[in-house]
Amino acid sequence: xxxxxxxxxxxxxxxxxxxxxxxxxxxxxxxxxxxxxxxxxxxxxxxxxxxxxxxxxxxxxxxxxxxxxxxxxxxxxxxxxxxxxxxxxxxxxxxxxxxxxxxxxxxxxxxxxxxxxxxxxxxxxxxxxxxxxxxxxxxxxxxxxxxxxxxxxxxxxxxxxxxxxxxxxxxxxxxxxxxxxxxxxxxxxxxxxxxxxxxxxxxxxxxxxxxxxxxxxxxxxxxxxxxxxxxxxxxxxxxxxxxxxxxxxxxxxxxxxxxxxxxxxxxxxxxxxxxxxxxxxxxxxxxxxxxxxxxxxxxxxxxxxxxxxxxxxxxxxxxxxxxxxxxxxxxxxxxxxxxxxxxxxxxxxxxxxxxxxxxxxxxxxxxxxxxxxxxxxxxxxxxxxxxxxxxxxxxxxxxxxxxxxxx
Numbered sequence: 203x204x205x206x207x208x209x210x211x212x213x214x215x216x217x218x219x220x221x222x223x224x225x226x227x228x229x230x231x232x233x234x235x236x237x238x239x240x241x242x243x244x245x246x247x248x249x250x251x252x253x254x255x256x257x258x259x260x261x262x263x264x265x266x267x268x269x270x271x272x273x274x275x276x277x278x279x280x281x282x283x284x285x286x287x288x289x290x291x292x293x294x295x296x297x298x299x300x301x302x303x304x305x306x307x308x309x310x311x312x313x314x315x316x317x318x319x320x321x322x323x324x325x326x327x328x329x330x331x332x333x334x335x336x337x338x339x340x341x342x343x344x345x346x347x348x349x350x351x352x353x354x355x356x357x358x359x360x361x362x363x364x365x366x367x368x369x370x371x372x373x374x375x376x377x378x379x380x381x382x383x384x385x386x387x388x389x390x391x392x393x394x395x396x397x398x399x400x401x402x403x404x405x406x407x408x409x410x411x412x413x414x415x416x417x418x419x420x421x422x423x424x425x426x427x428x429x430x431x432x433x434x435x436x437x438x439x440x441x442x443x444x445x446x447x448x449x450x451x452x453x454x455x456x457x458x459x460x461x462x463x464x465x466x467x468x469x470x471x472x473x474x475x476x477x478x479x480x481x482x483x484x485x486x487x488x489x490x491x492x493x494x495x496x497x498x499x500x501x502x503x504x505x506x507x508x509x510x511x512x513x514x515x516x517x518x519x520x521x522x523x524x525x526x527x528x529x530x531x532x533x534x535x536x537x538x539x540x541x542x543x544x545x546x547x548x549x550x551x552x553x554x555x556x557x558x559x560x561x562x563x564x565x566x567x568x569x570x571x572x573x574x575x576x577x578x579x580x581x582x583x584x585x586x587x588x589x590x591x592x593x594x595x596x597x598x599x600x601x602x603x604x605x606x607x608x609x
Contacts, residue, residue: 242433243457244440245464246450248313249276250293252464253417256304257285272462281309284325289410291417294318294339296453297332297466297475301417303410311342315451322358328414329356330476331373332452336540343368346392349376354386355476357411367391371404372476415477422479425465428456433467434488448539453485469541 251274260270263279276282276292284290284306292300295315302308306325312318319340320327331339332353339350343358343365350356354373359366368377372386380397384390389402407415433456440446446454453468466481473481 241459242428242430242436243459244436244445245455245457246296246315246446247275247455248294248315248318249278249310250274250455250464251276251290252293252299253289253291255289256287258288258290259283259285273457276310278310278313281307283307289413293455293464294320294329294331295337296451296455297468298339299330299414299418301328301330301410301414302326303328311340322360324360324363326360326410327358328410329358330414330418331356332476333373334452334540334544336543337452347378350374351376351383353476355414365392369402418475418477419479421463421465422475422477422481424458424461424463425467426482427458427460428465428467428483429487437485437488448541449537452541452544469539470545472545 251272254272258270261267261281284302286304288304290302295318303326307323309321311321321342331350333350341348344363352374355371357369368390370384370386370388375384377390390397390399453466455464456467457464469485471484471486
């Protein structure tokens with residue numbers, strides 16, 4: 203009988219310990235989930251799903267299919283389809299978006315930031331793009347390829363497996379089979395199979411364009427909400443983990459868990475979106491960010507030459523056709539970050555620097571955050587890393603040995 207009570211007591215004790223352990227692990231999981239939901243995430247990758255309306259599905263390259271959800275990641279080879287009521291906003295290289303209308307189909311051929319390629323098989327796609335000599339976006343269409351070489355807003359119409367039109371609201375596009383680039387205010391139509399380039403009415407806007415522009419305005423306005431200590435911590439942690447640097451992009455994506463959205467945070471200041479809205483925040487705002495001088499040495503290819511023809515034309519250089527700022531300064535192989543080149547030379551086009559429209563630019567050191575004084579200091583100015591000191595002069599004994607007669 204005594205043995206029976208010992209066994210029963212042991213079993214009850216084990217049950218109590220198990221339940222306590224389960225409760226503790228459940229509490230730990232709940233706390234971890236709450237912490238994750240409150241965590242800002244930094245990324246420099248393409249393929250994120252930022253916004254969905256209506257029916258949107260995905261067919262994974264591995265064979266799985268199903269509804270596409272916000273915060274999903276679209277990988278190279280995956281196919282995204284929208285239904286008759288569907289719209290989706292996808293992240294491209296940081297700062298750039300693809301917005302698909304109803305009854306559309308696309309896939310990423312490549313999500314590499316320096317070789318980003320999207321395939322549009324049907325429907326309508328509007329691209330809001332930051333582009334430069336380092337970062338271009340390629341669009342593969344039925345029978346043709348297009349390269350977006352300057353920052354701007356572009357629209358592609360594909361019906362029944364045939365390309366109908368490439369419309370450039372702003373920027374510059376190079377279209378296969380067309381000698382001259384298609385610039386802002388121009389449209390290449392393929393109604394007869396052969397391309398016809400002409401001007402089009404940029405005020406001719408449908409629901410998809412209006413929605414894309416409204417989304418651009420909302421995202422630009424929301425960037426101000428990232429002036430947050432937790433964002434500062436997330437940026438530093440991601441930098442130390444090798445998630446981003448100042449050479450692979452012109453900014454980063456920052457996920458705000460409070461609203462379940464990704465926002466673009468540029469590296470410099472004074473940026474505007476391709477739609478023309480001011481970005482009232484940038485990486486310069488945050489404390490303790492290890493600026494580009496601490497990046498590993500990177501040796502770019504030789505570069506130079508003259509700029510484009512100004513305005514929307516040309517593919518690089520200053521807006522007025524001046525000398526292109528070299529990737530590396532003369533006599534020094536220290537790299538110049540691409541965003542600095544864009545700011546200094548205007549090589550991206552699209553009038554993306556300076557005050558924008560519709561949103562007040564609050565780039566001001568008077569906003570309180572972070573520093574002991576409660577204000578931000580002046581914006582960092584690019585200075586190449588210092589050159590190593592020259593070798594010491596030879597000693598007198600060395601000089602004598604070298605100046606003496608030898609064999």
